[in-house]
Amino acid sequence: MNSSPTSSIWLKEIRKSYGPTVALDGVTLGIHTREVHALLGENGAGKTTLMKTLFGLTQPDSGRIEVDGNPTVIATPRDARAAGVGMVTQHFSLVKTMTVAENLALSSSHIVRVDLEQARGIARTANDRFGLEVPADAVISELPVALQQRVEILKALAAGCRYLILDEPTAVLGPRDVDSLLDVVRRLRDDQSMAVVLISHKMKEIERIADRVSVLRRGAVVASTEARGMTSKDLVALMVGAGQSGEVALQSEPLASARKPSVANASQKVVLRVAGLSTTKEIGGLDKVSFDVHSGEIFGIAGVSGNGQTELVEVLSGTSKASAGGIEIDGQEMKSPRPATLMAAGMGILGEDRHASAVHQLPVVENLVLDRLDSFTKWGQLNRRAMSAQCDEAIMQFEIKATSHQALGTLSGGNMQKVLLARLFGRSPKVAVVSQPTRGLDVASTSYVRSLIATARDQGTGVVLVSEDLDEVLELSDRVAVMYRGTIVAIVEAREASRERIGELMAGVAK
Amino acid sequence: MKPRFVLRSSTPWWRGPLLIAIAAVVTFVVTAALIRWAGGNPVAAYRYMFVSPLQSKFGITESILAATPLVFTGAAVALAFRAGYWNIGAEGQLLAGTIGATWFGLQAENLPKVIAVPGVLLAGAVFGALWALVPALLRSRLGIDEVVTTLLLNPVALLVITGLLNGPWRNTATGFPDSDVVAEAVMMPIVWPGSRVHFGLVAGGLMALGCWWYVGRMAGGLRLRAVGLAPGAARIAGLEVERTLLATALASGAIAGVGGASEIAGVAHQLTIGISSGFGYTGVIVATLAALNFVGGITVALLLGVVNVGSFSASRALSIPSTMGEVVQSVLLITVVAALVISRFKIVWKGNDR
Numbered sequence: 001m002n003s004s005p006t007s008s009i010w011l012k013e014i015r016k017s018y019g020p021t022v023a024l025d026g027v028t029l030g031i032h033t034r035e036v037h038a039l040l041g042e043n044g045a046g047k048t049t050l051m052k053t054l055f056g057l058t059q060p061d062s063g064r065i066e067v068d069g070n071p072t073v074i075a076t077p078r079d080a081r082a083a084g085v086g087m088v089t090q091h092f093s094l095v096k097t098m099t100v101a102e103n104l105a106l107s108s109s110h111i112v113r114v115d116l117e118q119a120r121g122i123a124r125t126a127n128d129r130f131g132l133e134v135p136a137d138a139v140i141s142e143l144p145v146a147l148q149q150r151v152e153i154l155k156a157l158a159a160g161c162r163y164l165i166l167d168e169p170t171a172v173l174g175p176r177d178v179d180s181l182l183d184v185v186r187r188l189r190d191d192q193s194m195a196v197v198l199i200s201h202k203m204k205e206i207e208r209i210a211d212r213v214s215v216l217r218r219g220a221v222v223a224s225t226e227a228r229g230m231t232s233k234d235l236v237a238l239m240v241g242a243g244q245s246g247e248v249a250l251q252s253e254p255l256a257s258a259r260k261p262s263v264a265n266a267s268q269k270v271v272l273r274v275a276g277l278s279t280t281k282e283i284g285g286l287d288k289v290s291f292d293v294h295s296g297e298i299f300g301i302a303g304v305s306g307n308g309q310t311e312l313v314e315v316l317s318g319t320s321k322a323s324a325g326g327i328e329i330d331g332q333e334m335k336s337p338r339p340a341t342l343m344a345a346g347m348g349i350l351g352e353d354r355h356a357s358a359v360h361q362l363p364v365v366e367n368l369v370l371d372r373l374d375s376f377t378k379w380g381q382l383n384r385r386a387m388s389a390q391c392d393e394a395i396m397q398f399e400i401k402a403t404s405h406q407a408l409g410t411l412s413g414g415n416m417q418k419v420l421l422a423r424l425f426g427r428s429p430k431v432a433v434v435s436q437p438t439r440g441l442d443v444a445s446t447s448y449v450r451s452l453i454a455t456a457r458d459q460g461t462g463v464v465l466v467s468e469d470l471d472e473v474l475e476l477s478d479r480v481a482v483m484y485r486g487t488i489v490a491i492v493e494a495r496e497a498s499r500e501r502i503g504e505l506m507a508g509v510a511k
Numbered sequence: 512m513k514p515r516f517v518l519r520s521s522t523p524w525w526r527g528p529l530l531i532a533i534a535a536v537v538t539f540v541v542t543a544a545l546i547r548w549a550g551g552n553p554v555a556a557y558r559y560m561f562v563s564p565l566q567s568k569f570g571i572t573e574s575i576l577a578a579t580p581l582v583f584t585g586a587a588v589a590l591a592f593r594a595g596y597w598n599i600g601a602e603g604q605l606l607a608g609t610i611g612a613t614w615f616g617l618q619a620e621n622l623p624k625v626i627a628v629p630g631v632l633l634a635g636a637v638f639g640a641l642w643a644l645v646p647a648l649l650r651s652r653l654g655i656d657e658v659v660t661t662l663l664l665n666p667v668a669l670l671v672i673t674g675l676l677n678g679p680w681r682n683t684a685t686g687f688p689d690s691d692v693v694a695e696a697v698m699m700p701i702v703w704p705g706s707r708v709h710f711g712l713v714a715g716g717l718m719a720l721g722c723w724w725y726v727g728r729m730a731g732g733l734r735l736r737a738v739g740l741a742p743g744a745a746r747i748a749g750l751e752v753e754r755t756l757l758a759t760a761l762a763s764g765a766i767a768g769v770g771g772a773s774e775i776a777g778v779a780h781q782l783t784i785g786i787s788s789g790f791g792y793t794g795v796i797v798a799t800l801a802a803l804n805f806v807g808g809i810t811v812a813l814l815l816g817v818v819n820v821g822s823f824s825a826s827r828a829l830s831i832p833s834t835m836g837e838v839v840q841s842v843l844l845i846t847v848v849a850a851l852v853i854s855r856f857k858i859v860w861k862g863n864d865r
Contacts (some may be wrong), residue, residue, distance in 0.1 A: 317747060319746055319747065339746055339747065339748075339749045339750075340749040340750070340751060342749075343749040344749075349747060351747055356741075356743050356744060356747070357743075357744050357747045357748075358741070358744055359737050359740050359741040359744045359745065360518060360740070360741065361518065361740050361741075362736065362737060362740060366733055366737070370733070370734075370737055370745070370748040370750070371748040371749045371750075373730040373733060373734065374730070376730070377729075377730040380729045380730060380731065381728055381729055381730075382728060382729060382730050382733060407518060409518045410518060410519075423748075
């Protein structure tokens with residue numbers, strides 16, 4: 001096998017859009033055997049979409065795939081396997097109540113026969129062949145995540161894969177497991193002459209193992225080069241788009257006039273005080289997070305996904321409990337932080353997943369006032385007329401393209417987000433925590449949502465903006481905090497912040 | 512190409528009724544084969560099941576009598592289901608209600624009727640709610656699935672009744688395992704003279720209408736629906752999801768319990784082991800066939816009352832099993848559920864992901 005010639009798969013001119021949102025804008029990328037190819041980019045840059053295209057999970061709008069120079073149609077994962085492509089996604093597709101061998105047998109190409117003995121054989125020899133030690137007869141649900149991931153990798157290998165895609169494989173692993181995974185990747189490259197595509201946010205791992213690095217930014221490849229000689233700093237700069245500041249400045253222009261001098265904020269009162277928040281969750285938990293947010297400022301929280309932002313918003317919204325630390329809203333200490341009490345104290349939340357915040361089957365009007373029904377109630381009876389009036393007003397004011405009696409789930413993402421923002425700002429919160437407010441929205445909706453957030457700030461709301469889009473954070477915020485491994489590593493004035501510095505902090509490479 | 516269910520943005524008014532009609536036709540075709548196989552004539556069987564009970568006053572009133580407990584259990588189940596609380600325990604809660612009503616009825620000798628009748632219904636409500644309490648607490652405090660716990664408490668309620676009837680409540684006159692007749696004071700008035708249709712029908716109808724009003728018109732009802740449709744989103748909107756579930760579960764149990772009291776005080780007048788012929792389970796069918804609509808539930812309960820009475824006469828006349836009525840109900844349940852899914856969602860076969 002060592003002597004096999006280098007072969008390659010090319011993705012050419014791949015375009016894919018979801019409605020008005022362009023996820024991939026003519027991407028061309030070559031993947032070669034005997035190479036570890038790192039794929040970098042911020043969230044939403046298109047990495048996962050691109051790899052799903054290669055594995056047949058997503059159909060591109062246009063573009064082609066060539067395997068060793070031959071045009072190949074990959075419409076399903078079955079086609080992908082036939083072309084030698086395997087993928088381990090972030091969510092494992094294992095039957096948790098079955099054993100390792102049973103899972104391997106299930107994924108084999110036999111339609112009728114389940115060959116358990118053969119599957120056991122694969123599991124037993126996996127250690128010698130690939131350095132992948134897996135217990136053949138252990139039940140999946142009893143295995144640690146690192147081992148479950150190995151079973152997934154083994155499934156791909158057993159299907160004869162030569163191009164293995166690993167989608168953020170280290171996001172769920174502890175440091176020691178990361179080391180052994182990287183050893184496996186190295187063996188697959190050197191002993192099996194395979195291509196391994198590693199989607200990752202973690203510069204240190206890429207520095208250690210990658211032969212080639214491609215950086216995606218906003219659906220386009222901004223760099224695809226040999227990894228040798230690239231430092232973490234170079235990669236971060238490419239990823240967050242430093243040096244492209246012209247573009248960013250242009251985008252933020254409409255809002256620049258709305259920005260108040262942040263110096264004034266120091267004199268404003270603190271509306272949200274977070275002190276030493278910690279949670280016990282091992283991965284993605286919080287570790288002594290503390291910060292103050294003043295009335296009339298936007299406090300941005302930047303960070304690569306999975307560094308505790310989701311958990312922080314959950315704790316602030318009261319849907320998750322902190323193991324230590326406290327929250328103070330407008331000087332009032334929150335003794336039992338549940339959603340209702342937090343909201344009563346003046347907290348407003350826009351969750352990162354708008355679909356999880358919307359009751360899809362209920363009409364717009366009922367969703368819009370769901371959080372303050374008492375103000376639309378007399379003797380327990382809903383005042384439908386007042387609700388409709390409120391809803392019509394919000395539809396006008398927030399430019400929502402929908403009727404008040406339309407089920408919320410049938411609205412487009414942008415309009416759904418506007419309904420949720422109308423609900424949030426309709427209660428005039430003292431603190432508004434908005435998480436990934438523009439994720440997946442088209443350009444027009446994005447700029448509208450951002451202007452809403454700026455307006456709320458100008459009206460005196462203390463805004464916490466959690467976003468993985470660094471441009472967004474820098475454009476809107478007065479101060480920027482960077483989260484890394486569950487804690488805030490730095491808080492800087494936005495006007496003094498450089499993209500490079502923040503990018504390094506996000507990647508954990510800054511001292 | 513995988514089928515996906517996508518929520519319809521609007522439904523023409525005729526789609527629902529049309530699909531229900533198709534479901535009914537499919538049900539007739541499927542059950543016709545079974546009736547044929549059992550040696551009966553399907554057309555004659557349907558005539559006995561659906562038409563002949565409506566051709567005499569006796570048939571009509573007996574159908575209404577058979578429908579009365581189903582009005583209660585249908586509303587009880589629909590209310591819980593609307594909140595996303597899968598109460599399969601209406602049977603047990605109804606049986607608990609009969610225990611409460613009998614307990615009250617056996618010692619209400621000297622009470623005036625205006626106190627005794629509300630009292631016996633209240634006793635049923637309290638016992639029904641108590642029977643619903645443990646699964647409701649397990650669900651709202653510990654997240655333990657209520658389908659299993661409510662279901663498994665049903666036979667327990669029947670065992671409690673068996674124990675009572677073989678022990679303290681054994682009939683003092685006959686020595687048989689059924690209770691003494693309850694006090695005259697708690698017996699509910701007949702509302703259709705010359706029949707056995709009693710005040711329980713009115714009480715059940717009022718309860719179903721009350722549920723309809725509460726769920727559709729009141730703030731608590733909107734909260735209940737939001738919790739049922741999307742508990743996560745409801746929690747984010749600051750609603751007390753667990754409290755809503757607990758309260759709804761208890762209300763559901765109370766309604767089923769009143770249904771049990773209505774059987775004791777309205778028609779049976781004593782507790783027997785066969786006091787319920789699966790009213791709680793049929794309530795699930797009623798609620799589902801009515802698409803969790805409370806007014807529709809009254810209609811469906813009356814329809815199933817007709818089928819229950821009719822399947823006995825069909826069984827007698829054609830010597831086919833009397834359970835054929837239940838077969839018809841069950842097949843109808845399956846086809847209507849399918850029709851409801853199709854009416855609310857459209858099926859998209861395009862492999863276009865989002």
